[in-house]
Amino acid sequence: MRERRCVVTGEVREEADLVRMALGPDSELVPDLAAKLPGRGAWVSAERSLIEKAVKKSAFNRAFGCPVKMPEDLPGLVEGQLVARALSLLGLARRSGDLAVGYDAVRLALKSAKPAWRIEASDGAEDGRSKLDRLAFAAWGDVPVAGCFTAEAIGDATGRAPVVHAAMSKGSQARAFTTVMGKLSGFRPLVLQG
Template identity: 45%
Template sequence: MVVQGEFDTTDEPEAIGGRASPLRRCIVTGEVRTKDGMIRFVVAPDGSVVPDVEERLPGRGHWVAADRAALAKAVSKNLFSKAARRPVRAGPDLPDRVAGLLRERCLELLGLARRGGQAVAGFEKVRELLKSGGAAMLLAAVDGAEDGRSKLRALAPGLPVAELFEASAMGAALGRDLAVHVALAPGRLTERLLAECHRYAGFAPGQVSNIQLRTSAGDRNQTTN
């Protein structure tokens, strides 16, 4: 919970090119990335470090690459205090808190995609959408059979595939008991879900493959496999 009061509203030193720019510098590695590969943090009035995964909280932001090891280092080396130029508190549970928030955000977006008619579940429905060329992203349950996942991936080589969630979690987001295979049609929600899955993959077991991201100041496309 964020303690009520005023946040530090001074400019963000990690912003490269001003607040409107998508580029930020990681306080751990010093690397410049676009925001879709990073996590924003702010310091609450009580001096605690608060994750701002939706990038909406007021105040001066401090950015860390979306990577569990990088965030753990920021905590253990007291790098948030260094970036804030004053003592702040970042507990050792911060990486787990961020992972939980990102997971929740991904599944919420999946639910929104279902309600918006952009998501279908079930092997046959997913296969038909893939065969028609109408899919922009595929989700495969981490506890699903590899045989089924392989068959669907073969229908759309190069399609982004996220393998991060259990069948029960995806099913709950889609209003059913289980969902082993899910495909999403093109659209803004799918783009947002893909970006959030990429960030979550830095904190949880699993992977997101065949995703194109701009991760550096040079805006180079990088494919993750």
């Protein structure tokens, strides 16, 4: 993994912990989550408070050496793009057969192999989530849980009715999902406490 320097803290960190910002043709700052847009980029730690600080302290102006037009609510824009990317990865995992969806399918998946992630809808009932928590812990110990998306959002991403429970198998989608969720954790809690 390549390393970059955060424009706010000056820390050198892995790209997986940072968000790249690029300049559009009109000098407007554009979040570049995939780090593929052309031109020189500026990197900032994937945390709401540090992006807010970068905007307040004009860190992007210094990084690019010119006045930069800031989009309204840059941290919210980055968070929205991270959420969209995470949900897109759930849809890709579903289509590739790497995502078990629904209580019974997740229960069976937990009995056969350790998942890379469990996905629990933030608006799902505590009862079903706690049963799967106990089953996962008894079988595999600690399994990461993404509980920050609504059942409707997960359902839309996976092409199904609202989805409360899902489990993602290990593989390329899970690795990408882990990176995105690591960044998203700087903007919202991954598991909402009810």
